[in-house]
Amino acid sequence: MSMIEWSRKANKDSLILFVHGLKGDIDTWSSSKNVSFPQLLLAEPEIEELFDVACFNYFTTFTSMYCATKSIWRKFLGSSNKLAKNLPVQEISELLIGEMDVNLSGYKQIILITHSMGGLIAKDCILKKIKDGSASQITGYISLAVPHSGAMIATIPSLISDNAQLVDLGLLSETTDALNRDWGKCTTLPISKYIYGSYDQYVNKRSAIPIHCDRTNTLAVDEDHSSICKPMNNTTTVFNAVKKFVLEINSISYPNLVVSEFVDDSQYDNEYFVLKMILADIHSDITMHAKEYYYNAELARNIFTSDHDRGILNSLYRNVRSIYQEEYEHHIAHDDTPDMFIYRVHNRISAEDKKSLDSVLRNLDLIHKKGMLHQLANKNNKDIVWSSDTCLDALNDLKRGA
Numbered sequence: 046m047s048m049i050e051w052s053r054k055a056n057k058d059s060l061i062l063f064v065h066g067l068k069g070d071i072d073t074w075s076s077s078k079n080v081s082f083p084q085l086l087l088a089e090p091e092i093e094e095l096f097d098v099a100c101f102n103y104f105t106t107f108t109s110m111y112c113a114t115k116s117i118w119r120k121f122l123g124s125s126n127k128l129a130k131n132l133p134v135q136e137i138s139e140l141l142i143g144e145m146d147v148n149l150s151g152y153k154q155i156i157l158i159t160h161s162m163g164g165l166i167a168k169d170c171i172l173k174k175i176k177d178g179s180a181s182q183i184t185g186y187i188s189l190a191v192p193h194s195g196a197m198i199a200t201i202p203s204l205i206s207d208n209a210q211l212v213d214l215g216l217l218s219e220t221t222d223a224l225n226r227d228w229g230k231c232t233t234l235p236i237s238k239y240i241y242g243s244y245d246q247y248v249n250k251r252s253a254i255p256i257h258c259d260r261t262n263t264l265a266v267d268e269d270h271s272s273i274c275k276p277m278n279n280t281t282t283v284f285n286a287v288k289k290f291v292l293e294i295n296s297i298s299y300p301n302l303v304v305s306e307f308v309d310d311s312q313y314d315n316e317y318f319v320l321k322m323i324l325a326d327i328h329s330d331i332t333m334h335a336k337e338y339y340y341n342a343e344l345a346r347n348i349f350t351s352d353h354d355r356g357i358l359n360s361l362y363r364n365v366r367s368i369y370q371e372e373y374e375h376h377i378a379h380d381d382t383p384d385m386f387i388y389r390v391h392n393r394i395s396a397e398d399k400k401s402l403d404s405v406l407r408n409l410d411l412i413h414k415k416g417m418l419h420q421l422a423n424k425n426n427k428d429i430v431w432s433s434d435t436c437l438d439a440l441n442d443l444k445r446g447a
Contacts, residue, residue, distance in 0.1 A: 066161025164191025325432030342416025
């Protein structure tokens with residue numbers, strides 16, 4: 046049985062996924078029988094046009110086990126009812142990853158809206174997917190009253206209970222400490238926003254706002270730990286803040302970027318990356334393709350201009366350059382032709398597109414990433430060339446038209 050409960054499934058490209066906290070369920074997001082956070086978002090035309098909406102539901106309670114009074118013999122003698130129990134944060138995140146990989150794999154973008162312990166589950170999920178190279182599907186993380194440093198209310202019960210979730214939620218628990226360390230060191234995180242309730246008696250501001258968080262990505266609202274995830278209507282501050290963040294994340298990480306056809310054959314004839322190809326005697330058709338790649342990469346660079354985008358692009362440029370360097374060494378060692386060399390580099394970029402070159406910039410196409418190589422070559426030096434015989438004097442002469 047799937048752990049995903051749908052508020053609307055219309056096969057959109059993007060999904061908003063709610064993740065509840067300790068002792069929560071689908072009702073976590075409902076202020077009344079007829080009003081819920083997912084329904085309020087879907088009532089907004091801008092959200093309804095772009096997103097499907099669902100909730101991830103997992104078992105959680107204060108007690109350590111559910112259905113403990115059921116006969117143990119029934120379990121061993123073939124009952125189809127599983128014995129539910131409180132799983133630790135790291136195991137619930139594995140269940141969330143499984144749902145994403147199996148039931149949500151068709152979405153190009155997922156924005157996670159999390160409450161309380163659900164935010165820790167989502168963080169662990171994101172970090173694991175970054176580690177295995179599959180995190181680019183998750184473009185946004187919205188934290189509602191999440192105890193990033195633990196919660197005092199969970200500390201005392203955890204001392205006398207074997208509830209794994211209470212242990213994970215304890216102040217400065219091993220789980221929250223490890224998550225904070227890994228989160229702070231990671232450079233490819235999704236766009237993250239943090240909202241806390243000024244009247245929250247369970248998760249204070251110090252825990253709800255991580256140390257590494259920039260103030261521009263935080264917000265205080267006039268709510269407590271429960272009401273922060275149960276807006277009564279679309280006029281509440283918390284609702285409008287989440288709506289704003291969702292649309293902001295969508296505009297940054299999923300812009301209107303398409304591959305454009307390059308039509309001006311001579312536009313880049315005097316650029317260094319083309320001159321290096323001419324000196325290396327690269328075939329004219331390959332040179333023309335390189336111009337098109339370069340053109341699309343320039344279009345992408347004009348769109349992804351925020352500090353967040355530049356950080357991601359800088360990482361991609363380093364990876365593209367690393368691929369070039371490895372193939373250049375192979376080229377020198379095996380004395381390949383320049384045409385074969387550039388083919389091998391382009392082929393490697395294609396092969397690495399969903400590995401080292403993957404990113405949260407979902408619309409950054411393979412063509413744009415190939416063009417990044419030629420952007421790096423567009424300098425008057427020998428940093429990136431296609432022939433070991435290329436010399437700077439010849440390059441300068443060609444640049445001057447000599």
